[in-house]
Amino acid sequence: MATVGTGVITRAASATDLSPNTANSGGDKFTAGSDVWLFLENSSGAPITVTVETPGLVRGQAIADLTISVPAGGYAARGPWPADVFGDGGGLVALTYSTHTGLSFGAWKVGA
Template sequence: MAALALTVVPVAGGATLDTTAVAAAGGGDTAPCGTGRFLYIFNGDAAPHTVTVATPGKVSGVAIADVTVTVAAGKTGCIPLSNVFRGATGRAAITYDGVTSVKVAAFELGT
């Protein structure tokens, strides 16, 4: 798994999300979790792709379902990376059903 770096989106000036994104790793990626953080996905492929973020926690002993988001061909998506996704490493574990022409980035909203 590749570790995605966190990019802060400044309040004044914004950011160009697609130029910060990197190719999604075939074995998956990890990203930092926390308030105001999110995963940006750009699917440049001709087919839709599903992104899964593992949810390692439990509520009353019952596992919380992983989050999946399908991003249509040529579209973008975002997944909030709240602390519910924090794994043993302190990062979210992210996998993809395919990585052809898929770019991703981890962002944090600036204050």
């Protein structure tokens, strides 16, 4: 899995700062946070399912992984991603994909 940075949206941010990442075949990770949002874009002709791992526990019980359906030629935005639910031991959120072909994404938060 590749770890990608979390972009910060500011008045001074450039288009390069906010460029989406190409999804990797083995999945991707980004830093968890209650102020972090995920934007997914599917340029393929078929829907893509993105699975977000949930290693957190509620009273010792496992939480089911979250799935996001990104429509063909469409978008999905989700968040926030608090570390106590979605973060692994290193504080990262893990994503896997039904296919990575045509999928791009970005993890962003609003800065000052």
